[in-house]
Amino acid sequence: MAEKIKFGFLLAGGCAGCEMALVDMSEKLLDALGHLDVVFWAPTVADVKYKDLEAMEDGYIDLAFVDGMIRNTENEHTVKVLRQKSKTLVAFGACASLGGIAALGDCHSQEELFSQAYKDTFSTDNPDGIYPQPECTWEGKYDLTLPAFTNRVSTIDQLVEVDYFVGGCPPHHDFIAQLVQAIVSGNLPAKGSWLTSGKAVCDICKRNPADHDQKRLPIGEVFRTVDGRPDEDKCLLQQGYICFGPVTQGDCGASCLNVNIPCRGCGGPIPGVRDYGARCVSTITSSLKDDETAEEFVKKFNDMAKFCYRYSYSAGILNQKLTPGK
């Protein structure tokens, strides 16, 4: 057995769900740890701190995962340091690779986000209208600091060079197990690639009309999930329940479809797609029967950006044009 791979894991601005997915591998994780030497895992695991990461030689870590997006100055700093210290850096999960759900914050200004949370919410008591401050002197003598909120949410590759991308919010633990297997055996594609099965959710989905010798037909009606109960065996999209399966990577094993709920795209774009949301809109609208149905679609889902870019707003061209970076 070759030397163990020096492995690092950083939680940037995420929810730690990606890290839990690793833990959910259970026994397989214990097997994997036989090949991995965990040299950094912060802030959730106790081995090493940011300061010690900074003290490492450049390129000391063989393989590092980052989950979460860039949301504040602390995330910016730690991701940059991690990049420098790692030979291979993987943007792990929807937040890191595409921005994730919290990137929807970019549909609003920082002032809107703060005033809602710290002034306008029903239970807030803030007579002086203050906001949390990056630096403040409390009671005249306590100097307290907080990381500053960045202008916009960034994906990891908008800040530093990323070697590989993994989709999923979070990635499914079975897929992670395959991934780790591929990594320890050195079986990796060209840098800059997504680590993916390359299949769409539809390819995995048991409801795919093609598997039942049926043609995909134009969709004549559009439903929200509250509008009715879809047939559990038939393609949701065909029944009018908007499903992003055709344009989404299916490394999850079509998890949502298994419980009769449409895909919303957490796996990220299928290979070759540059802008997930734009592709979503074009795929869905071109499946609709006529203009009337298209209008119904727009009426039912009038939050088109939040709907189609739910997991990928930061990576989309739209956001980069609308929200200036740092």
Added chain:
Amino acid sequence: MSKVTELLKKAVGMCRGQIKGESKVKKIEINPMTRLEGHGKIAIFLDESGNVDDAFFQTVEFRGYEKFLQGMPIEEVPRTVSTVCGVCRAVHFLCSMKASDNVYGVTPPPTGRKLRELFYSAHTVEDHTAILYALGFPDFVVGPDASPAERNLIGLINAVGVETGRMVLQKRSLAVKIFEILGGKPNHPVAALPGGWSKRLSEEERAQIEKWSEELVELGKLTLQVFEDVVLKNPKYMELVTGDMYKVEVGYMASVDEQNRFTLYDGTQKVIDAKGDLVGTFTGKEYLDFISERVLPWSYLKFPYNKKLGSWDGIKSGPDTNIYCVGPLARMNVVDSMSTPLAQEHFEKFHNTFGLKPVHYILGYHWARAIEILAAAEKCLELSRDPEITGSDTWNKPTSCTGEGVGIIEANRGTLIHHYITDDNGIVQNANLIVSTTHNNAPINLAVKTAAKHFIKDGNVSEGLLNHVEMAFRPYDLCLACATHTVTAGQLPVEVNIYKSDGEILRQMKNF
């Protein structure tokens, strides 16, 4: 005007102007520590004579969900808002789903409701187990004074035996499997529908879940046995459990059922003050009569207080405080009894041991958590044997829209509230979220300060400080315990830097 208010006014004025004052106090910073979505830190200040002047637990992150959920159809919210936290993998999902029931004015049929409860019970077992074994137990089983290299899950496994350790991990994974069958994804689930649940359970799946649930009950029993053997039978630990350095005297809030019993999925919120007297009960929108959240400039997390007991009066403990906490200890203090037989036996023992109700000893959180693993496992078993659980009627289709909904759930870390206003089509116009760790924000500050005051005297920072401060915030389970702790070290990295007044580092201590 009280002195605290006076100081507050002054400080608020200064912070708004962002004036950086010349500090006369020494600062000790503990950074990083982690919380809900990842990051937090502790700052301790010493006065001229080297005693603790004040201490702060600061939350360093902010996302803005309450704004960006606006514009979404309410039925899309549960799977979206779930990403507030990936450790509490079911609670934001369930809470917003309950709010969506209200928005459409529809209640789930019995089967739908039971599936939700089974799903949540499985999550509770999985989550509490990770928290307790990774964070709570190592302090006791391995010992609070043991070397940090051993005071973690690996050390714990060595102490209790590899076989037991493996068994715990394996049984916990069964709870995750139940979660995935019912929720779709193993994290950030999707099966919620306003008025019910999208997944029907087959008889085959039910039988499987019943078998797994039996094992979960065993996990609960085993966990309580470990607690008994290691903590309860050890007078040294019992001194800590009932010691003043881990005592925070505040009020409590938790769900109760119609018979004032323990309940997680649904109930009425009961609020008591620090003396244990009933302040009131509420459901739904009435939360606004009880809870107000103060904004302070040094934390992204707001500070809730019980406004029935008066307006904001600073972060303080004692019989008259209006600060309150939530979570397992709060539940033990608020309910009259448990709703399942085995958990009830342990509930009685818990209260017989402490003698006084409410119990203000925060290490009691860990014991309460162990009792709840058993309670939730018993609930899984009960529901998996319920003939109705495989019914095909899991959803009542909404027919109208009320335009407003409040969801309240006893999340694993304590009461969670989601409040939405929608338009006639169920599109979210306004949102308010009060998460469990937020309720506990002020008590966590108090706990850290109390421990720091106890362990730092006359400028001497005791070597044991680091772990003893950790032991003060761990009971609240600030979602620190991302079970990644289970992989390697299992304790939180804490570094304390002690600064001289001029900012130069005097001494540095680490636990890693």
